[in-house]
Amino acid sequence: MSAFTSGKKKNTKPCVMYLLRRGDPTMFETFWRGPIGESATLVIPGYQTMSYFSDVGNLCWFLEPGFEREVRRLHSLVGNAAVEGYHVLVGTGSSQLFQAALYALALPIADAPVSVVSTTPFYSMYPPLTDFLNSGLYRWAGDANAFDGNDYIEVICSPNNPDGSIREAVLKSKSGKDIHDLAYYWPQYTPITHMLAHDIMLFTVSKCTGHAGTRIGWALVKDKEVAQKMSKFMEQSTIGVSKDAQLRAAKVLGAVTDGYEHQLAAAAGGDANLLFHYARRKMAHRWCALRAAVAASGIFSLPNEVAGFCTFTKDTVTSNPAFAWLRCEKQEVEDLESFLRENKIITRSGTKFGADQKVVRISMVDTDEAFGIFVNRLATIK
Amino acid sequence: MSAFTSGKKKNTKPCVMYLLRRGDPTMFETFWRGPIGESATLVIPGYQTMSYFSDVGNLCWFLEPGFEREVRRLHSLVGNAAVEGYHVLVGTGSSQLFQAALYALALPIADAPVSVVSTTPFYSMYPPLTDFLNSGLYRWAGDANAFDGNDYIEVICSPNNPDGSIREAVLKSKSGKDIHDLAYYWPQYTPITHMLAHDIMLFTVSKCTGHAGTRIGWALVKDKEVAQKMSKFMEQSTIGVSKDAQLRAAKVLGAVTDGYEHQLAAAAGGDANLLFHYARRKMAHRWCALRAAVAASGIFSLPNEVAGFCTFTKDTVTSNPAFAWLRCEKQEVEDLESFLRENKIITRSGTKFGADQKVVRISMVDTDEAFGIFVNRLATIK
Numbered sequence: 001m002s003a004f005t006s007g008k009k010k011n012t013k014p015c016v017m018y019l020l021r022r023g024d025p026t027m028f029e030t031f032w033r034g035p036i037g038e039s040a041t042l043v044i045p046g047y048q049t050m051s052y053f054s055d056v057g058n059l060c061w062f063l064e065p066g067f068e069r070e071v072r073r074l075h076s077l078v079g080n081a082a083v084e085g086y087h088v089l090v091g092t093g094s095s096q097l098f099q100a101a102l103y104a105l106a107l108p109i110a111d112a113p114v115s116v117v118s119t120t121p122f123y124s125m126y127p128p129l130t131d132f133l134n135s136g137l138y139r140w141a142g143d144a145n146a147f148d149g150n151d152y153i154e155v156i157c158s159p160n161n162p163d164g165s166i167r168e169a170v171l172k173s174k175s176g177k178d179i180h181d182l183a184y185y186w187p188q189y190t191p192i193t194h195m196l197a198h199d200i201m202l203f204t205v206s207k208c209t210g211h212a213g214t215r216i217g218w219a220l221v222k223d224k225e226v227a228q229k230m231s232k233f234m235e236q237s238t239i240g241v242s243k244d245a246q247l248r249a250a251k252v253l254g255a256v257t258d259g260y261e262h263q264l265a266a267a268a269g270g271d272a273n274l275l276f277h278y279a280r281r282k283m284a285h286r287w288c289a290l291r292a293a294v295a296a297s298g299i300f301s302l303p304n305e306v307a308g309f310c311t312f313t314k315d316t317v318t319s320n321p322a323f324a325w326l327r328c329e330k331q332e333v334e335d336l337e338s339f340l341r342e343n344k345i346i347t348r349s350g351t352k353f354g355a356d357q358k359v360v361r362i363s364m365v366d367t368d369e370a371f372g373i374f375v376n377r378l379a380t381i382k
Numbered sequence: 383m384s385a386f387t388s389g390k391k392k393n394t395k396p397c398v399m400y401l402l403r404r405g406d407p408t409m410f411e412t413f414w415r416g417p418i419g420e421s422a423t424l425v426i427p428g429y430q431t432m433s434y435f436s437d438v439g440n441l442c443w444f445l446e447p448g449f450e451r452e453v454r455r456l457h458s459l460v461g462n463a464a465v466e467g468y469h470v471l472v473g474t475g476s477s478q479l480f481q482a483a484l485y486a487l488a489l490p491i492a493d494a495p496v497s498v499v500s501t502t503p504f505y506s507m508y509p510p511l512t513d514f515l516n517s518g519l520y521r522w523a524g525d526a527n528a529f530d531g532n533d534y535i536e537v538i539c540s541p542n543n544p545d546g547s548i549r550e551a552v553l554k555s556k557s558g559k560d561i562h563d564l565a566y567y568w569p570q571y572t573p574i575t576h577m578l579a580h581d582i583m584l585f586t587v588s589k590c591t592g593h594a595g596t597r598i599g600w601a602l603v604k605d606k607e608v609a610q611k612m613s614k615f616m617e618q619s620t621i622g623v624s625k626d627a628q629l630r631a632a633k634v635l636g637a638v639t640d641g642y643e644h645q646l647a648a649a650a651g652g653d654a655n656l657l658f659h660y661a662r663r664k665m666a667h668r669w670c671a672l673r674a675a676v677a678a679s680g681i682f683s684l685p686n687e688v689a690g691f692c693t694f695t696k697d698t699v700t701s702n703p704a705f706a707w708l709r710c711e712k713q714e715v716e717d718l719e720s721f722l723r724e725n726k727i728i729t730r731s732g733t734k735f736g737a738d739q740k741v742v743r744i745s746m747v748d749t750d751e752a753f754g755i756f757v758n759r760l761a762t763i764k
Contacts, residue, residue, distance in 0.1 A: 024434050032429035040428025044630060046421070046637065047414035049595040052406050052588075092474050092620040099619070103515070132618045133485070134518035206434075213431040213625035236514045237481070237619070238474040243595035245624035248426060255428065 025365040028210025040255040049243035060231040062240025070253040082197040086220040087227035094204035094217030104229035105177040106137035115141035118155040121353035157181040159190045162361035164321025183207045188279035190319040191310035216249040283320035293379035299330040324362040407747040410592025422637040431625035442613040444622025452635040464579040468602040469609035476586040476599030486611035487559040488519035497523035500537040503735035539563040541572045544743035546703025565589045570661035572701040573692035598631040665702035675761035681712040706744040
């Protein structure tokens with residue numbers, strides 16, 4: 001059964017747990033209902049955004065200039081990724097940009113499809129995104145550590161979905177190519193320790209601000225030819241990317257940056273207008289609650305807490321991954337996903353991520369209500 | 383060179399002709415700047431549309447209920463396609479739905495990719511949309527009339543892009559499948575003669591209302607299993623479709639239907655709130671002007687004018703295709719696209735549509751300014 005069609009029903013408590021199977025970032029909604037919400041309101045008159053074209057002089061001709069501007073402003077504020085000298089591309093979520101990167105990096109005239117690999121545990125969507133059309137250009141080849149060869153595309157997700165680990169490429173061949181999926185490299189999830197400057201870096205509004213339904217991601221790409229090919233992918237696949245969605249994303253990203261700039265100007269306290277501070281505080285509370293529940297239960301374990309100096313917030317902080325990678329230490333439990341389902345906690349099995357059955361992934365970014373029910377149930381499992 | 387990256391520059395007269403190479407439906411902008419525009423304005427607060435999910439009980443879980451409602455209302459108003467008993471699916475433009483239909487109709491376990499065919503001249507994007515990922519599921523096989531075999535997917539575009547002809551399937555095997563691309567089956571382009579009820583019918587906001595930049599298309603699908611597979615394609619490819627874009631499309635489609643309902647209620651005259659009447663009048667003027675220019679020049683020809691009784695407007699009208707399929711009758715001109723480019727008219731060659739070099743496709747839905755320059759230049763070519 002699909003991860004997205006699990007029969008979840010709204011407003012019925014036993015089923016609210018289904019939400020934790022997906023990383024639906026509804027946690028952020030409370031922030032956007034706060035004082036900053038007003039400035040993020042989008043108004044589009046009936047006659048706007050009618051043309052296919054956004055910026056005909058740009059190699060990504062469907063990229064709204066206002067969206068590109070806000071992407072550059074936000075990275076400059078946070079310092080998590082270099083933008084100087086990079087091409088900005090927009091995609092219908094970062095899933096589309098991931099496929100665009102495969103398309104751009106694969107050799108169209110090769111005898112065999114290029115192998116796509118990632119270190120286990122890897123994001124469960126990478127294999128189907130690579131293979132669902134049975135493309136002759138690329139083929140999923142599993143764990144990067146088990147790969148033997150020189151030609152490959154290695155996907156590095158850091159912080160990693162599902163386990164939150166900080167990662168670097170494990171393969172080092174000159175003819176190999178890397179895609180860096182940095183969806184979670186934002187201050188609410190992890191200390192920002194470096195301004196990254198990889199060849200292809202993918203981001204998404206979903207995980208940055210919580211606007212998953214807008215379906216907007218972006219890529220920072222160093223090489224012009226690769227950027228052109230990626231843009232070509234979006235052109236073929238969907239004749240570009242919705243302008244309305246881009247305007248929405250620009251509004252939301254702009255509100256985040258404005259929140260910090262205005263706060264500095266006003267020297268005011270509180271974090272109601274500071275997305276990353278607000279969200280980091282909430283995430284840290286949730287991780288405390290989860291670790292307490294795990295300790296109370298006594299049969300589970302989590303990855304060790306990791307701390308570092310955050311160059312954005314200028315303090316030493318622990319990481320608060322968007323997912324909990326929960327392992328069961330009880331010998332009799334062989335299939336943790338099933339075991340938790342019996343306890344009305346719906347998660348995604350480690351097998352989907354190239355790992356074993358004794359581990360599951362759980363969303364840490366769902367609503368307060370869903371998260372509260374989850375930790376309470378977890379604490380009582382013996 | 384890509385059809386979308388032709389180096390077109392804004393506001394420079396010699397280059398304005400580049401627009402006619404694409405079917406960018408900017409003609410409609412004047413309508414949306416009129417009295418109806420106000421009611422089509424979209425407002426989205428910062429906290430809305432955050433979740434991935436739109437309607438968890440629907441097989442197309444990312445379909446906004448308000449968008450589905452407006453799709454059904456509009457078809458009920460126009461009478462061009464059956465909606466009763468059909469599943470509505472949303473896509474990032476109808477290009478994505480076309481690929482979703484190929485994915486749903488192909489057999490994943492087949493030895494060889496299924497052949498995708500369409501009668502010549504066919505829409506120039508069908509071959510690259512089918513083949514750009516070198517899929518093992520389906521493969522472009524050209525002209526339907528030249529196809530020999532029982533297993534195929536036939537694409538029927540009616541009215542046809544590029545030549546405006548009304549089409550039916552030419553292949554009749556029991557194991558063959560059809561996709562009906564009805565992007566242009568709206569009253570501004572052609573008389574609505576039947577309420578169509580094919581298995582898979584594709585539509586797009588671009589050609590219906592002119593909102594190409596919103597990137598929203600929809601499919602009406604009879605079979606539940608096919609609809610599920612098509613929905614699965616959008617899930618894999620882009621994790622659904624932008625909610626903001628769907629809300630925009632819903633607003634625009636709703637304004638069109640409201641325009642007719644309010645007009646009837648007020649018994650008012652004029653067509654400023656009646657999209658199809660307004661657009662049909664403009665299209666008819668343009669076709670008159672084009673036929674006059676062709677006659678003045680003396681070296682070109684166009685498909686014959688076709689008329690029929692329109693069940694929507696309840697009168698007999700001629701068709702006004704969104705593209706002119708212009709043929710050159712002058713013996714010395716072998717490559718019409720190049721010949722017209724020398725005359726500063728940028729078009730798309732017949733070769734892109736599976737036809738010959740002596741014919742080109744020209745957009746009839748561009749701005750008044752671009753269209754005016756075009757017909758004036760055309761009339762003077764001898």
